[in-house]
Amino acid sequence: MDKRLIAERFAKARGTYDREARVQQQVAEKMMRLVLQHSGTHPDRFRRIVEFGCGTGSYSSLLLHTLKPDTLLLNDLCPEMEECVRNLPDTGHFPKAELSAGNTDIRFVPGDAEELEFPASTDLMTSCSTLQWFNNPAVFFARCHRFLKPGGILAFTTFGPSNMHEIRTLTGHGLEYLSLDEVRQLVATHFDVRYAAEEVVSLPFAEPTAVLRHLKLTGVTGTEKRMWTRGRLQAFCEDYIHRFAQTDGKVTLTYHPIYIIAQNKSL
Numbered sequence: 001m002d003k004r005l006i007a008e009r010f011a012k013a014r015g016t017y018d019r020e021a022r023v024q025q026q027v028a029e030k031m032m033r034l035v036l037q038h039s040g041t042h043p044d045r046f047r048r049i050v051e052f053g054c055g056t057g058s059y060s061s062l063l064l065h066t067l068k069p070d071t072l073l074l075n076d077l078c079p080e081m082e083e084c085v086r087n088l089p090d091t092g093h094f095p096k097a098e099l100s101a102g103n104t105d106i107r108f109v110p111g112d113a114e115e116l117e118f119p120a121s122t123d124l125m126t127s128c129s130t131l132q133w134f135n136n137p138a139v140f141f142a143r144c145h146r147f148l149k150p151g152g153i154l155a156f157t158t159f160g161p162s163n164m165h166e167i168r169t170l171t172g173h174g175l176e177y178l179s180l181d182e183v184r185q186l187v188a189t190h191f192d193v194r195y196a197a198e199e200v201v202s203l204p205f206a207e208p209t210a211v212l213r214h215l216k217l218t219g220v221t222g223t224e225k226r227m228w229t230r231g232r233l234q235a236f237c238e239d240y241i242h243r244f245a246q247t248d249g250k251v252t253l254t255y256h257p258i259y260i261i262a263q264n265k266s267l
Contacts, residue, residue, distance in 0.1 A: 001135050003077060003112055010055070011080040013219030017056050020217040023201050023255045027157050028059035028128045031259060032066055035126070038195040038261045039153045043067050046124045050147070051075065052113035053130025057085040063126065064088055064104060072106045073119065077133075079110035114140050121149040129257075131158035132175055138186045145190035148264040154191055155261045158183060160198055162256040167215070170239050173226075180258050191262035198259070202252040208240035209233075211253050 010017075018025070036043060047070040054060045054074040064072055074085050085108055109116065114134055118125070125144050134140055144154050161177045168174035178186075180198045187193055205211045212228075215221050226232075244251045 001133065003133075006133055007077045009221055010219035011078045013217055014056055014078070014080055014084055016217040017219060018058060020214055021058075023203060023257070024129045024218070025058055026201075027257045027259075028062060031059065031126075031128050031155065031157050032062040034195060034259055034261055035124075035153070035155050036066070039124075039155065040194055040263060041151070041153065046153075047071070048119065048122050049073070049124045049126065050118050050122050051126055052118075053077070053127045053133075054085060054108075055081060055130075057081070057088055059126075059128040060085055061088055064106070067124075069104055069123075071119075072104055074106065074108045075113055075116060075118075076108075076110060077112055082108045082110065118143075118147040120147060122147050122152060123149060124153045124155065126153075126155040128157045129159070131156055132163070132177060137178070137183070138189070141187055141190055145264055150264055150266045152264040153261065154187070154264065157260070158258050160256040160258050162200055162254055164220075165254055166211075166240065166244050166252070169243065170236055171226075177256070183258055183260060187260055187262050191264055193260065193262045195259065195261040199257055201255040201257065203255065204246070204250045204252055206250055208237040208251055211240070211251065212236075214253065 043066070046067045049063055049067065049069045049071065050073045051060055051063060052075045054076045057074070060072070060074055063069070085106070088106065113130075114136065125148055131137055131140075141154070148154060159177055161179055163177055164174060180196060184193055184196045203214075205214065240251055246252060
C-alpha cells in the first residue's frame with residue numbers, strides 16, 4: 001500500500017469530500033447509533049476517545065457532540081486534515097493542534113495509525129471508512145488491545161469485497177478487501193465481538209464519467225497510478241454502460257460497508 005500516494009489523493013480532495021462522500025456520511029451516522037446501542041456501556045463512560053483516520057471530521061463531530069468526552073484525540077495520515085477538524089468546536093479560536101469544545105480537549109496527531117503510539121487506558125478507539133487502507137489489520141488490532149483499557153471498546157467500519165466491484169471488474173485494479181467473517185475473526189483474537197454486520201449500498205450516476213469524478217472528489221483513487229488516456233476512458237465508459245447500466249439508463253457504484261463493535265478482553 002502506497003501510503004504517500006493515499007495521503008496525497010485524500011489531501012487534494014479535502015475540500016470536496018464532505019459534499020461527495022454521501023455513503024461515508026451515512027455510514028458515520030449509523031456507526032454512532034450502533035456505538036450507543038451495542039457498546040455495553042453508558043456513553044458517559046467514554047471519557048477518553050481516539051479516532052484514527054478522522055479525515056475531514058464528519059464522524060469526529062458526531063463523537064464530540066454526542067459523547068462529549070473529556071479528551072478526543074484525532075488522527076489522520078494527512079497532516080492537512082488538521083485544518084478541517086479545527087472547525088469542530090463551535091466557539092473561539094484555538095492554538096495549533098490544541099483545540100477546545102466545552103469541556104473536551106481535542107488534539108490532532110498526524111501520521112500512520114499503524115505506526116503511532118496512542119494513549120494507554122483509552123475508553124473508545126473508533127473509526128469510519130479507514131481500515132481498508134491498512135497494510136496489516138491483525139497487528140493493528142493487537143495494538144488497539146494494548147491501548148484500550150480492559151472492557152474498552154473498539155468500534156469501526158471498513159468495506160467488504162463487493163465494494164466498488166464495478167471499478168475492479170473494468171480496470172483489474174482495487175483494494176484487497178476482507179470479508180465480514182475475516183474481519184470478525186481477526187478482531188476476536190483480542191476482543192469480544194458485540195456487533196458485526198454488513199450492508200450493500202448502490203449509488204446511481206448519470207454516466208460513467210460521473211463515477212470517476214465522484215471517486216476523485218472523495219480521494220478514494222489512492223491506489224490507481226495509470227493515466228486516463230482518451231482511448232482508455234472511452235473503453236471504460238462503454239464497458240461500464242454495457243455491464244452496469246440500469247433500466248433507467250443510469251449506472252451504479254456499489255459500496256459494501258462492514259460494521260464492527262468489540263469489547264477489549266483483559267490484558
